[in-house]
Amino acid sequence: MPGPLTASTVPAAQTADVELYVEVQHFYARQMQLLDTRQCAEWAATFTEDGVFAANGLPAPAEGRAAIGAAAQAAQDRLAEQGLVHRHWLGMLAVERVDDTTVRARSYAVVLQVPLGGEPALHRSTVCEDTLVRGEDGALLVLDRRVTRDDLA
Known part of the structure; x- marks a missing residue:
C-alpha cells in the first residue's frame, strides 16, 4: 500500500503546482476573512490598482481598487444596518499556472448569511473565476474576478 501523498512523493513537475495550490488557498482564506470581518480597505488591497470585480448579480462591474473597496464597504454597511453577517466559503478550487506571474483560479463560493x-442560512451559491497576478512583492493579487450566481441566468 503506498504511503501518504507528500511534497517528497509527488513527481518534481507537480510539486510546484502543489505549492501554488496551497498558496492560492491561503490567499483566499486571508482575503475572504478580511471581507467577512468588514476590513474592506484591506480586502480591496488584495486587488490590483486596475482590478475588476464583475458579478452577474450586480448592475455593473467595479473597476479599480478604490471602486472595489467602496462597493464592498457599502455592502458591508447595509449588512450591519440589517444585523447580518456574511461568511464566504470557497471550495472545489482548481488552479492553473498561466506563466510565471499569472494564475487562473476557479472555485465554488458559498455565502452563508447569519442574522445576529x-x-x-445559505444566502448565495456562486462560481468564482479569478485571474491572479504577482504584485511587486511577489504576493498574489486579483486582476479580474468574475462571480456568477447560480440562481441567475
Whole structure:
C-alpha cells in the first residue's frame, strides 16, 4: 500500500503546482476573512490598482481598487444596518499556472448569511473565476474576478 501523498512523493513537475495550490488557498482564506470581518480597505488591497470585480448579480462591474473597496464597504454597511453577517466559503478550487506571474483560479463560493441571534442560512451559491497576478512583492493579487450566481441566468 503506498504511503501518504507528500511534497517528497509527488513527481518534481507537480510539486510546484502543489505549492501554488496551497498558496492560492491561503490567499483566499486571508482575503475572504478580511471581507467577512468588514476590513474592506484591506480586502480591496488584495486587488490590483486596475482590478475588476464583475458579478452577474450586480448592475455593473467595479473597476479599480478604490471602486472595489467602496462597493464592498457599502455592502458591508447595509449588512450591519440589517444585523447580518456574511461568511464566504470557497471550495472545489482548481488552479492553473498561466506563466510565471499569472494564475487562473476557479472555485465554488458559498455565502452563508447569519442574522445576529439567529440561525445561519445559505444566502448565495456562486462560481468564482479569478485571474491572479504577482504584485511587486511577489504576493498574489486579483486582476479580474468574475462571480456568477447560480440562481441567475
